[in-house]
Amino acid sequence: MKNSFLYLTTVLIWGSTWLAIEFQLGIVAPEVSLFYRFTMAAILMWGYCKWRKLEMNYSLREHGYFVLLACFNFGFNYLVLYWAQAYLNSAMTSIAFSTLLIINIINTRLFFGKRIASRIYIGASIGIAGIVALFWHDFGGFDFSSTAMIGLVMALLGTFMASLGNMVSVRNSNKGIGVLQGNAWGMFYSSIILLVYIEFSGAEFIIDTRWSYLASLAYLTLFGTVFAFACYFVLLKNIGPEKASYTIVLFPIVAVILSTLFEGFVWQENTVLGFVLVITGNAVVLTPLKKLKMISLKYSQRQQQKAWLLK
Structure with a gap:
């Protein structure tokens, strides 16, 4: 139940951030907005850790990993x-970012030597196919001969x-x-790294006073x-x-629903197909093989019982 709550919460929040980020773009440089965001987050995280009296002292080696996390x-x-x-466009970026699932599977094998169950590869493939189906019209209009290839490479690099x-x-x-301590240090170092980058990039520290930006x-x-x-x-x-990274595949579902409610997104056949594929892939990834066999066996038994009753 705890993992289910964490899973659902992550999907709902991060799925909605795509819409929130739209209000961040325009007046303030992205790196400056990110500096504001992670600086305030670091203050909140550190305040909570201190209030809970959590251990915050770590070796120099661990701080090196905190910098990498940042x-x-x-x-x-x-x-x-x-x-x-x-x-x-945001749809293509979402498709590229959803490959995090596949990249995480590969990196888990490379860095930790963990054997990956076959069903996870199958479920991931189904989920990615669902993402492509959800944004098929945007994907079909993608011109690989244009400078958009630069954007695609950047999106995949950011995902990696x-x-x-x-x-x-x-x-x-x-x-x-601890997760909280690691995040607190990571966000602290992130704010410093972004500050240094802003100084070298020449971006201005300005604030957008519109309610939409601040909210x-x-x-x-x-x-x-x-x-x-x-x-x-x-998770x-x-x-x-x-x-855990399969939450990345579910983000676009939340984004599409919000777009339907607030941006007039029109559902089409590819949208329905995409939803079905993503949910199916999710079930395959998260359901152990033994449980899948049990579900299949019970379904088969029910069908046999129905056939017997009809006779």
């Missing part, structure tokens, strides 16, 4: 994905960086580092960063990155 999960991965959207951050988080958990910034900080990352990293620890 770069790959709380910093440059976001920047690269923002840059990608200068060449791609996020996967490396996931691996660092798993490593930290395996070493007994979305608050939402992205408190829920999209502090709460969702804590839930997701606990990484509890059920492994190959399963």
